[in-house]
Amino acid sequence: MVTAVTSMGRSGLYDWLMQRVTAVILLSYFLLVGWVLLGGVDYASWKALYSHTWMRVFSLLALLSLGVHAWVGLWAVFTDYLTERLMGTTGNVLRFLAQVASALIMFTYVIWGIQILWGL
Amino acid sequence: MKDKRPVNLDIGTMRLPITAWTSIAHRASGVFLFAGMAVLIWALDASLASPESFAALKDCLASPLFKLVLWAVVAGLIYHAVAGVKHLVMDLGIGETMEGGTRGAKSVLVVSAILILLAGVWIW
Numbered sequence: 001m002v003t004a005v006t007s008m009g010r011s012g013l014y015d016w017l018m019q020r021v022t023a024v025i026l027l028s029y030f031l032l033v034g035w036v037l038l039g040g041v042d043y044a045s046w047k048a049l050y051s052h053t054w055m056r057v058f059s060l061l062a063l064l065s066l067g068v069h070a071w072v073g074l075w076a077v078f079t080d081y082l083t084e085r086l087m088g089t090t091g092n093v094l095r096f097l098a099q100v101a102s103a104l105i106m107f108t109y110v111i112w113g114i115q116i117l118w119g120l
Numbered sequence: 121m122k123d124k125r126p127v128n129l130d131i132g133t134m135r136l137p138i139t140a141w142t143s144i145a146h147r148a149s150g151v152f153l154f155a156g157m158a159v160l161i162w163a164l165d166a167s168l169a170s171p172e173s174f175a176a177l178k179d180c181l182a183s184p185l186f187k188l189v190l191w192a193v194v195a196g197l198i199y200h201a202v203a204g205v206k207h208l209v210m211d212l213g214i215g216e217t218m219e220g221g222t223r224g225a226k227s228v229l230v231v232s233a234i235l236i237l238l239a240g241v242w243i244w
Binding site: 020023024027030038043046047050066070073074076077085102105109112113115116119 | 169242
């Protein structure tokens with residue numbers, strides 16, 4: 001069973017670093033959005049915020065970070081609980097299916113986000 | 121991973137320390153958030169598409185069920201973020217002893233509980 005082949009960077013240290021870099025990006029993005037929402041928004045001010053190029057870039061960066069972060073995190077969860085040791089061959093099949101499903105969902109989130117941000 | 125790697129611990133038979141529970145909750149909240157992101161992205165879509173969809177989203181936010189869903193996602197986000205910051209603090213070499221770990225786990229629970237309550241007050 002070669003689980004490392006589906007890890008983000010094929011190396012634990014790389015995954016460890018990416019998990020932290022993307023975490024800091026996501027934390028700063030959610031703090032910014034939370035701060036803006038706490039201040040109260042109407043459609044005009046909210047739309048104006050998201051029409052800035054920097055905000056669109058930051059949002060896309062957060063979305064891509066979400067994909068990487070979720071991949072590393074879900075990989076850790078799947079390779080711990082959906083395993084050959086716990087459920088025999090079924091574990092390998094379930095883990096593969098779970099990884100395919102999560103990859104599809106992440107891809108959808110990113111494309112959906114691009115549509116929203118650039119109003120396609 | 122080697123095929124015949126020995127497994128010495130059977131977690132199911134052990135009484136888990138508080139650090140284990142906060143760690144499991146960090147994982148569970150992460151899995152939950154992966155699904156919860158769909159709600160947030162959907163809300164972002166509605167909030168930006170047009171003034172009408174923005175108004176419709178605001179109406180939606182008035183329903184108790186939607187408030188509950190939003191609070192659940194925000195609660196997951198808060199817990200996951202606080203537990204994540206604890207990891208970053210530990211990466212700096214702070215609180216790596218058993219007592220430090222226990223203190224860190226308790227701090228995560230207290231801080232996130234307060235923030236989740238405040239978020240609930242803000243949503244309602």
